[in-house]
Amino acid sequence: MIYLLLIPLFFLIIIFIFFLFKKGKVLFRKFKTNSEKILQEDILKSVYNHQYQNSVCNIESLSEKLNKTNQQIQSSVDKLIDSKHIEPDNKEIRLTDSGKNYALKIIRFHRLYEKFLADKTNVNEKKWHQLAEEFEHNLTNEEAEKLAAQIGNPVFDPHGDPIPSPKGELPEVKGMRLSELNPGDISVVIHIEDEPDNIYQSIVNKGIYNGIQIRFLGTFNNEVSFYANEKLCSLSLEEANNINVGLLKLEKIHLGDFKKLSSLSVGQRGKIIGIAKSLRGQQRRRLMDLGIVPGTEIEVELESMSGDPLAYKIRGTTIALRKNQTEKIYIESL
Amino acid sequence: MSDNHNTDKIISTANKLRWEIGENLYDTLMETIYQNAQEIASKAITYSDKKPPFSLDRTLDKILTSKYFGLPIMLLMLALVFWITIEGANYPSSFLASVLVDYIHPVLKDLLTSLNSPKWLTGLLVDGAYLSTAWVISVMLPPMAIFFPLFTLLEDFGYLPRVAFNMDALYRKAGAHGKQALTMAMGFGCNAAGVISTRIIDSPRERLIAIITNNFSLCNGRWPAQILIATIFIGGLAPAYLAGIFSAAAVIFIAVLGIAMSLIVSWFLSKTLLKGETSSFSLELPPYRPPRILQTLYTSLIDRTIFVLWRAIVFAVPAGMIIWLVSNITIDNISVANHFIEKVNPVALLFGLNGVIFLAYIIAIPANEIVIPTILMLTVSQLGLTEFGAGSGVLFELESTADTAKILHSGGWTLLTGINLMLFSLLHNPCSTTIYTIYKETRSLKWTALSTFLPIVLGLSLTFLVTQIFNLLS
Known part of the structure; x- marks a missing residue:
């Protein structure tokens, strides 16, 4: 007789668990991971970032950055060469035009999604990057444009980076590194690099965010010191190099008490x-x-x-x- | 073709400009609009420099939100509203019942019989559809017609936002909005109205939490059942002179348990399912003002009372027919209802309930008010008692608590059944009106289903636990 109990209870618990774990929204969609596609797209992104920052990109730098073996990278790079997305140039790896467009598309998806998480959800800002890293590989163009329209076609992501347009346009890098300011300079944080993750986390943990006002003091013993919104703050040189500052238009500088x-x-x-x-x-x-x-x-x-x-x-x-x-x-x- | 080309060019120029201007545009725009408005206003409006020596608003605020008086005043106000509602609803309720149930019901029955309508049609239409609708109207209308205007008057006066302001600290810890205190209080009147009132919460996440947990407020329709069962089973435990206090304490315990459940479930939801939804807080404290009584009466009657009542009636008509049908369709000379009761009894016993209660909660889904009449009718027809009731499928209630107790005891009810019924009455699915309202408000089957099944799961788990502990102890 006791088994009769299990029928309704089981049924109800199943329904309950179903709701607990079924996260039907696009927001939390879990994907079938196609690791080869993801690796190729990550390579394209990395190569693009190297070119954007005018640094040399080769197999070794990629394998270090993406945490893969040289063989894995080499085999994916070969496939990308076959599909004419990248071209070898001596030892260096360069993007073709189609490769550049592909990379910009992925970057667009990534930044759009970060913006979406920042504006439309309660997800902690430390998780945006990681979620976007997964999400960017699983979006069709139509879905991306729908998402963009939903959040008002933004042109900046929450880290202050410009979002590439659907046509793949992207403005020049603006501003300078925080560590390059002169003592007494007043500026505003316009970009915080979100990679590597541990550096980004420690910057965020110190209360630095996009738009915070900086009054620069100087660099002492590899410690960069400044007032952030008139509160004394110091960062390691490595952290300071991951922050860009500059004066945007319509920015008001406030002197005096904060x-x-x-x-x-x-x-x-x-x-x-x-x-x-x-x-x-x-x-x-x-x-x-x-x-x-x-x-x-x-x-x-x-x-x-x-x-x-x-x-x-x-x-x-x-x-x-x-x-x-x-x-x-x-x-x-x- | 050239059109397309031009659009592209415009969009790309716009993008360049937006990159150029940066992210400060929206903020600056807002700031300028406010500045402009202020300039215009300062030209047109002059303020007297003197501050009034005594401000009624401030003094009231100081008292109503003070550390020491805030909570007692709030509890007193709520108690007062409930007392007026329960006391005041008695007379119109019994008047409506005497007209709709005692007078019109037999008249309608005679009328149909004189028109030579077949017996099953008379039963289905008059004993089923009409009677349950009449019942819902007579027990639901008066409390709502008293409670809603009172509540709206407090709102209009400006007191309710202060309650939300005071309670926010508690609700913030549960991941909810202070205004949930108000929607919950509204839920004590009627859960459907409570769900509608969550519109005052403008943050989507907190609003969903308030909607899902509203059912944990013991609504008007459930108070009478709680009081009746507490009087029979809990009050019976105490010596006669303490019986009243005992049963009142039991009912209050159930209501407080409901409040505790709503906070716990809010906390749980905000940490799990609703973690990612956006949330924002703001609460305006409008100045106090004398309530507009006529307008309040009109809007609360039309917008809330009639609205909720209409939805309840729409569900009561088919449910009344079903109630009549399950008691009158027979298979092998036993009614469908009794078949069901026999089958479910062993399972129900594990939850310390019985088949009658399960069936009553299923078929009395349109309104909690008709659960007790349904239970009585089903018990009588199951046992074949002839001294009570008016035949199978005909809802009834008894004037005397002792007679009700007699029926329930002969139905095999024990103290455990009483306790579990009180718990299950608090923790079970919302009535169909509320379920429909939740769907209307959320536009989501998922959240509607969660709001429906979550309380059942909680209720069954709790009654199961209580039953096992009770059996171990005795």
């Missing part, structure tokens, strides 16, 4: 300087729609029962914000 909105307590006032770029997509738009834009005066009006959220007076209305938001809003004293 406080977080979260540092105010009830009754205190301030003037908004800006919202950190790490608040993106819907969250950012929502705050701006509520009137949180540079120049707006803001006052802490009310504390909730537990002290978080707080209610702020903004342009005559009272709006409650959580601490994890107000930590990313910068203000100056009035």
